[in-house]
Amino acid sequence: CTHYLFIVVVAVNSTLLTINAGDYIFYTDWAWTSYVVFSISQTLMLVVGATYYLTFTGVPGTATYYALIMTVYTWIAKGAWFALGYPYDFIVTPVWLPSAVLIDLAYWATKKNKHSLILFGGVLCGMSLPLFNMVNLITVADPLETAFKYPRPTLPPYMTPIEPQVGKFYNSPVALGAGAGAVLSVTFAALGCKLNTW
Numbered sequence: 275c276t277h278y279l280f281i282v283v284v285a286v287n288s289t290l291l292t293i294n295a296g297d298y299i300f301y302t303d304w305a306w307t308s309y310v311v312f313s314i315s316q317t318l319m320l321v322v323g324a325t326y327y328l329t330f331t332g333v334p335g336t337a338t339y340y341a342l343i344m345t346v347y348t349w350i351a352k353g354a355w356f357a358l359g360y361p362y363d364f365i366v367t368p369v370w371l372p373s374a375v376l377i378d379l380a381y382w383a384t385k386k387n388k389h390s391l392i393l394f395g396g397v398l399c400g401m402s403l404p405l406f407n408m409v410n411l412i413t414v415a416d417p418l419e420t421a422f423k424y425p426r427p428t429l430p431p432y433m434t435p436i437e438p439q440v441g442k443f444y445n446s447p448v449a450l451g452a453g454a455g456a457v458l459s460v461t462f463a464a465l466g467c468k469l470n471t472w
Contacts, residue, residue, distance in 0.1 A: 306447035313404040313451040314458060320344070320370045321399045321459045324377050325391060325466030334382035337395075341374035369410045373403045377463075392463040400459030404451030 323344075324337035345368040376398040377391070384390035 309407070309447045310404070310451040310454070313407045313447075314455050316370070316407070317373070317400050317403045317451075317455040317459050318462045320373060320403065321377065321396055322462040322466040322469075324374050324399075325395065325463045326469050328377065328381055328391070329388060329467050329470050332386065334378045334386070337377040337381070338371060338374045341368070341370040344368075344370055369403060369406045372406050373399045376402055388467055392467060393460060396460035396463035397456045399463075400455030400457070401452040404448050404455055407451075408448050 320341060324340045327340040328334070328337045330336075348368075377395040380395035380398055381387075381391045384394065
């Protein structure tokens with residue numbers, strides 16, 4: 275029971291993170307800084323839950339199943355956000371599934387070697403999710419355009435969206451997110467495996 279409860283808790287928290295990550299106000303004022311931070315947070319939430327679930331069952335494919343749980347939870351939760359006036363195409367694109375497939379493939383290709391899962395699966399997930407997230411942003415409504423098109427009536431004047439200084443501190447948010455994500459994901463993949471030894 276504790277194992278399944280943990281899976282649900284992590285998936286729900288992943289959903290809550292995603293709700294914030296899809297909040298265009300964050301992207302408006304912080305632009306690519308938010309993209310990097312939220313890409314890394316999504317990567318870590320995915321990899322810790324997916325590796326935990328994968329090593330718990332020992333069946334390749336359950337990491338992808340876990341990502342599907344995250345996706346469905348998010349669709350349900352964001353239905354309420356849609357009712358509040360958010361554009362639906364911006365908030366429901368699943369970006370975890372391809373990265374979860376890579377985790378499964380790493381586990382399957384190394385014949386269920388846990389250490390290879392931690393190293394290869396963690397690196398692949400950490401490097402791929404920021405890339406898929408950028409594809410996600412390219413194919414859906416532009417966050418900045420969305421923020422100005424759907425202004426929040428409850429925002430006080432001092433929180434009015436402003437045009438950010440994109441590229442002021444760094445020019446490649448995908449590379450920065452992928453580099454940091456690849457390093458941190460290995461640690462979180464190890465944590466996900468370690469949680470099965472409780």
